[in-house]
Amino acid sequence: MASTGASLCPTVMSSVFGREVRPSAVGSSKFKSNNKVLISTRRLALSAEQPAAATVGTEWKEGGLEKGMFEEKPEEEEAHRNTRIDVEEEKEKGMRKKHGSEKQVFEVEEERMSLKDYFDQAKDLIKSSSSDGGPPRWFSPLECGSRSSNSPLLLFLPGTDGVGLGLIRHHRRIGKIFDIWCLHIPVKDRTTFRELVKLVERTVKSEHRRSPNRPIYLVGETLGACLALSVAALNPDIDLVLILANPATSFDKSQLQPLIPLLEFMPDSFQLSLPYILSLMTGNSLRMVTASLEKGYPLQHTVEELSRDLFAVPSYLSVLADILPRETILWKLRMLKSASAFANSRLHSVKAEILVLSSGRDQLLPSQEEGKRLFKMLPKCEIRRFEDSGHFLLLEDDFDLVTVIKGACFYRRSKQHDYISDYMPPTATEFKKIVDSYNWFHMATSPAMFSTLDNGKIVRGLAGIPSEGPVLLVGYHMLLGLEKISLVSQFLIERNILVRGIAHPMMFMKFNKGRLSELTFDALKIMGAVPVSGKNFFKLFSSNSHVLLYPGGMREALHRKGEEYKLFWPEQSEFVRMAARFGAKIIPFGAVGEDDIGEVFLDYDDQVKIPYFRDYIEETKNEIVRLRTENAGEVANQDPYLPGVLPKFPGRFYYYFGKPIETKDLRCGRRKIR
Numbered sequence: 001m002a003s004t005g006a007s008l009c010p011t012v013m014s015s016v017f018g019r020e021v022r023p024s025a026v027g028s029s030k031f032k033s034n035n036k037v038l039i040s041t042r043r044l045a046l047s048a049e050q051p052a053a054a055t056v057g058t059e060w061k062e063g064g065l066e067k068g069m070f071e072e073k074p075e076e077e078e079a080h081r082n083t084r085i086d087v088e089e090e091k092e093k094g095m096r097k098k099h100g101s102e103k104q105v106f107e108v109e110e111e112r113m114s115l116k117d118y119f120d121q122a123k124d125l126i127k128s129s130s131s132d133g134g135p136p137r138w139f140s141p142l143e144c145g146s147r148s149s150n151s152p153l154l155l156f157l158p159g160t161d162g163v164g165l166g167l168i169r170h171h172r173r174i175g176k177i178f179d180i181w182c183l184h185i186p187v188k189d190r191t192t193f194r195e196l197v198k199l200v201e202r203t204v205k206s207e208h209r210r211s212p213n214r215p216i217y218l219v220g221e222t223l224g225a226c227l228a229l230s231v232a233a234l235n236p237d238i239d240l241v242l243i244l245a246n247p248a249t250s251f252d253k254s255q256l257q258p259l260i261p262l263l264e265f266m267p268d269s270f271q272l273s274l275p276y277i278l279s280l281m282t283g284n285s286l287r288m289v290t291a292s293l294e295k296g297y298p299l300q301h302t303v304e305e306l307s308r309d310l311f312a313v314p315s316y317l318s319v320l321a322d323i324l325p326r327e328t329i330l331w332k333l334r335m336l337k338s339a340s341a342f343a344n345s346r347l348h349s350v351k352a353e354i355l356v357l358s359s360g361r362d363q364l365l366p367s368q369e370e371g372k373r374l375f376k377m378l379p380k381c382e383i384r385r386f387e388d389s390g391h392f393l394l395l396e397d398d399f400d401l402v403t404v405i406k407g408a409c410f411y412r413r414s415k416q417h418d419y420i421s422d423y424m425p426p427t428a429t430e431f432k433k434i435v436d437s438y439n440w441f442h443m444a445t446s447p448a449m450f451s452t453l454d455n456g457k458i459v460r461g462l463a464g465i466p467s468e469g470p471v472l473l474v475g476y477h478m479l480l481g482l483e484k485i486s487l488v489s490q491f492l493i494e495r496n497i498l499v500r501g502i503a504h505p506m507m508f509m510k511f512n513k514g515r516l517s518e519l520t521f522d523a524l525k526i527m528g529a530v531p532v533s534g535k536n537f538f539k540l541f542s543s544n545s546h547v548l549l550y551p552g553g554m555r556e557a558l559h560r561k562g563e564e565y566k567l568f569w570p571e572q573s574e575f576v577r578m579a580a581r582f583g584a585k586i587i588p589f590g591a592v593g594e595d596d597i598g599e600v601f602l603d604y605d606d607q608v609k610i611p612y613f614r615d616y617i618e619e620t621k622n623e624i625v626r627l628r629t630e631n632a633g634e635v636a637n638q639d640p641y642l643p644g645v646l647p648k649f650p651g652r653f654y655y656y657f658g659k660p661i662e663t664k665d666l667r668c669g670r671r672k673i674r
Contacts, residue, residue, distance in 0.1 A: 106428045110172045113143075115395060122163045129186040136185045136199060139164065144175025150413050153207050154178035154217040155200065157224030158185065159248075160332045166221055166394045170401045177402070177411065177424070178217065183224075187328055193339045197230045204231060208238050213414055219401075221245040221394055222365065223332070226339035232354075233346035239415060240352040243405070245393045246362055249347075250370035251340035255363070256333060353380045355410050360387035367391075382408055382510055384520070403430055407522025409508060419530045420539040425498055426526050434523045435489050445593065445653040447486040452659040462495050466660055469544035470584035472575065473499065473657070476567050477550045478594035479645070481557035484548065486653060487591075488527055491546070498528055500540055501548040505531040506640070537575070541582040549575055555638035560603035564595040576663075583664030593653035602644030617641050 129137075138155075154174070158164045162185035167174065174180065183200070185191070191199075204216055218228035218240060225247030232240050248254075358371030368385065375383045384404055389396055402424075405411050412422050426434070435442075451464030465471070477483070484501060491497045507521040508531045521529070530536045532553075540547050550556065552568040559566060579586055607613035620640045 106425060106431065109427050109429060112169045112173075112397075113171065114169075118165050118168045118395065121165055121168065122161075125163055125165070125184060126187055129184060130188065134186065135189055136183060136191055136196065138181045138203070139184055140179075140181050141168075141171045141175065143171045144178070144180045146176050147179055148177075150214070151177055151179050152214045152217060152413055153211070154180050154219060155203065156180065156182040157200065157218060157220035157227045158183060159220075159222035159224055160329075160336065162187070162189075162332070166224075166392075167219065167401070169395060169397070169399075173400075173402050187325065190331060193227070193335050193342060196227055197234070197342075200227060200231050201234060204235060204238060204240070215239045215241050215412060215415070217241045217243065219243045219245075220247070222248040222391075223336055223339055225249070226336075226343040229343040229350060230339075230346060232352040233343075233349040236349055236351040241410060241412075242352050242354040243357065243401075243410070244354065244374075245357045246359055246365055246367040246391060247343075247356065247370060247374065248336050248365060249340050249343050249374065250366050251336045253369075254365045256336065256365070347374075347377055350378055351380070353410070354378050354382070355405075355408055356381060356383045357393055357404065358383060358385050359389040359391060359393050360385060361389060362391045364391045380510065382410075384408065384522075400430075403427075403526070404522075406430075407520075407526050409525055418539075419536055420543060420545075423528060425528070430526055431489075431492060434527065437523070438485050438489075441482070441485060442489075445486065445597070445651075447490065447653040447655065449487075449490055449655040449657070451657040454659070456659060458656075462491065462497075462657070464657060464659070465491070465495060465497065465546075465587065466585055467495070467497070469546050470541040470579075470582050471546045471660070472541075472579050472584050472586045473546065473548045473589055474575070474586060475548075475550060475589040475591065476552050476565075476569075477557035478565070478591055479557070479559065479598055479600070480594075480643075481550070483591045483594050483653060483655070487655065488548070497546050499546045499548045500528040500530055502532045502536070502550070503529040504554055505533075507531070534578070537578050541578065541584055547584075551575070553638070554640065558604065558638065558641060558643060559600075560605060560643070561600045565592065580663040583662075585660040585662060587657050587660050589655060589657040591653060591655045593651050596651050597648050598645040599648060600643050601646050604639070604641050604643070606644075607641055613641070 125139075156164060156167050158166050164182035164184040167180070167182070171180070181203075185196075200218075204218075207216055216239065218231065220226070220228040220242070222245070225242075225244035226249055228242045228244060229247070229249065232242055354374070356371045356374050358367045360368055362368075371383045371385065375381050384407075386393060386399065389399060393399055394401065406424055406426075409417055409419075411424070412418065448460070449462055450458055450460055451462050452458050453464045488499050488501065491499045501524070503521075503524065507524060507529065530540065537547070551570060556566075556568045559568070576586075578584075604617075607617060617639050
């Protein structure tokens with residue numbers, strides 16, 4: 001937290017919950033108070049609502065995956081056929097030395113904290129907050145101390161547990177891009193929901209005055225989601241971004257409401273609900289193993305971690321009994337009822353950007369249905385569904401909040417999202433997961449790539465691609481534009497080059513209703529896709545990026561019968577002058593094979609004659625942004641539609657990249673550029 005102070009909780013506190021340093025602790029933290037230095041492995045710093053808060057210092061050690069990239073495999077043929085990447089074996093070697101590409105592309109990953117860490121830290125928090133008897137207060141996890149100076153503030157609003165550790169699995173990663181404050185509500189505290197709204201509102205207003213040009217993120221689960229919506233409704237003029245996990249605005253339809261009269265007559269010693277709640281928190285063991293193996297962790301390591309968690313289950317029950325005693329559960333259920341009513345009555349006033357995260361297997365709340373309702377009601381709302389996840393989504397091992405934020409383009413440091421400066425490269429795990437999701441496609445098409453060296457020699461592979469940008473790759477779309485899947489992934493695997501694709505703005509639009517409301521393009525956004533505009537072109541070239549451009553756009557990708565491998569480029573040049581201004585190298589390329597694996601049997605000309613398809617095309621046309629409105633011709637007037645395609649026996653894809661064209665001498669005024 002900032003050393004300059006902040007408006008926080010009404011009590012005066014500056015303490016760190018600590019224990020002896022264990023050998024297994026990752027890093028160490030120091031917190032100075034009253035000229036004394038305390039060492040903390042629990043890594044929690046509490047602050048108070050006072051003019052000057054204490055300065056928190058953090059010392060770091062590298063953890064998780066090492067820095068580096070993938071190594072070129074010995075067998076050249078295997079490199080093009082087998083795209084299932086072993087992240088642990090193919091980092092930081094080979095191609096970087098061979099081609100001089102030393103830049104770091106992947107974000108360095110660190111080991112995530114576990115459910116055991118949640119209960120260990122919760123135990124310490126409960127013990128300390130119970131001893132002072134104080135009201136709700138903010139704390140900042142010390143493992144979140146490596147953020148940049150312009151990182152936006154993120155306020156985490158807890159669910160019914162009130163501990164404030166719901167993001168513990170994400171602290172190390174999310175702390176690199178946010179200034180995180182977590183709200184802790186002591187077990188015996190009986191602050192009403194409206195008083196909690198006022199507490200959060202005071203903090204939001206104070207921090208907005210401090211940094212008026214930066215957004216404030218409110219991340220809430222269940223009860224915290226109602227709290228976030230209420231604060232947003234009361235402050236429509238403040239730039240807020242809400243991320244809501246299984247919001248409790250659906251409490252009146254949940255299975256929890258009938259528990260209120262039951263708990264009123266239940267004896268204090270009767271804690272039947274705790275094992276059930278614990279089972280919801282620990283989740284599915286099989287999914288935990290699968291998620292760990294997908295990340296590349298050895299099976300032995302995964303089994304050891306799972307066994308350690310299972311042996312700790314009895315201790316979890318005792319901590320959970322401290323977190324949710326009967327009287328606290330009853331109080332929280334009553335608060336959920338009032339919170340749901342308060343938030344629902346003010347939804348019409350919410351103007352903030354909202355991302356709703358809905359679990360498909362939430363056994364406590366109808367989260368899927370509630371997500372759909374909020375998506376339709378709130379004007380700036382997006383939704384992401386997690387069909388196999390349960391109620392405690394943020395604590396699940398295979399859920400990564402930063403990945404979701406990146407895929408939804410919900411991270412920004414200023415009033416508007418910048419697709420270049422706010423972009424975060426994929427991690428090795430994110431890249432592997434995306435590539436594996438298309439593994440069937442790579443196996444079926446077995447892409448082979450050829451490039452041209454400076455001396456004109458054509459070689460197998462991408463050795464002819466310059467390592468340093470700016471570079472502009474200019475090519476044509478095949479049917480449905482599927483050729484870019486293998487192209488982008490192979491550049492990263494073989495050359496450690498992240499290609500930023502120029503895409504149609506439709507992929508970045510937020511639709512609350514209509515035909516396109518269910519479409520998401522999160523994988524493309526994570527891999528660096530950027531909406532087409534002159535401004536984004538300028539920024540990409542300024543940052544020496546490798547840019548992928550298809551001048552034929554949607555008209556070329558959605559071509560009609562008999563138009564295989566036909567170019568549909570605009571009559572006027574749209575990229576040469578910009579490339580020449582920065583001295584970018586232009587590499588023309590072509591691909592064959594995709595138009596041979598499918599045959600169009602129902603194209604645009606056929607569909608506009610059929611009433612159902614014609615109405616669909618008209619509706620979608622009115623929803624998207626129109627490009628090249630000042631131009632004429634087929635490229636400027638293509639309506640969105642999905643052609644009917646009959647599959648053929650899959651054939652191999654071939655890519656050919658021509659010799660780089662230098663533009664550093666083609667300056668406007670020196671030489672005419674056609």
